[in-house]
Amino acid sequence: MRIDHIPVKGGEPPTGAEPSRVRPLIRELRPSRRTALKSLAVGAVTAALVPLEWVFTKGMALAGPTSEWTGAGCADSYPNGYTQQANNWWSSGAATCFGGWRRGSYPCASGWHFEGWRGYSDEGYTSNRIATACGSGGTKKNAWRWTTSGLVYRCSDATTTCVWNSGERYTALTIAMCRV
Structure with a gap:
């Protein structure tokens, strides 16, 4: 150029x-x-x-599954039967529902187990509703109805990861005991 x-x-x-x-x-x-x-x-x-x-x-x-057994319970998953267990979350509540690492009314949100993150004291929880714990074969649901003392509850399942302030983690099944 x-x-x-x-x-x-x-x-x-x-x-x-x-x-x-x-x-x-x-x-x-x-x-x-x-x-x-x-x-x-x-x-x-x-x-x-x-x-x-x-x-x-x-x-x-x-938004996880919100299907439930409306009959007597989730007995098909437990052929030997089961009895209600005590609430072991932070909030008070009756002995209702069965199974899970923790169960009680603390994780309820709009009648189902909460999803997402919550914190209490030195613990943080991340939960995701599942439909693999209640039912057998190809018919699985997220929750089942439980009636005790004339009150009706929905026992809803989730996988919850708990993280403590120390950094320790634990993941297991948790149950929300929600009034219906």
Whole structure:
């Protein structure tokens, strides 16, 4: 490249330059003002709605199973039977439900075992509802009804990871004893 081929003014073509073959094609494709505004509007709506979809999709993904046995209990999983066990969470409650590392009313949220994170004292809990502990064969559910002293409870299952302030962790089945 020679320096004398560089134009002095930016608007002047160099000597002997041929017209561009691309420029007329671009001018033919130029969208109308209406099309350009539609494109901008679609882009703005998409930019606003996509993050909302991500939030709502994530929220729905966190919602675990909410199916329950409404009969006498989850006896098909325990052919030798079972008896109610005492509440061993932090909140008070009657001896109701059966199984799990911990069971009681503390993990209830809207009638089911909570999902997500909660903390109490020096413990933090992360729970996810499951439908693999109550039932046999291909029929599994998340919860079962329990009636005691004339009151009806829903015993809802979840896998819960407990983390203490010391960093120690423990993961096991927990049961929410929720009034129905």
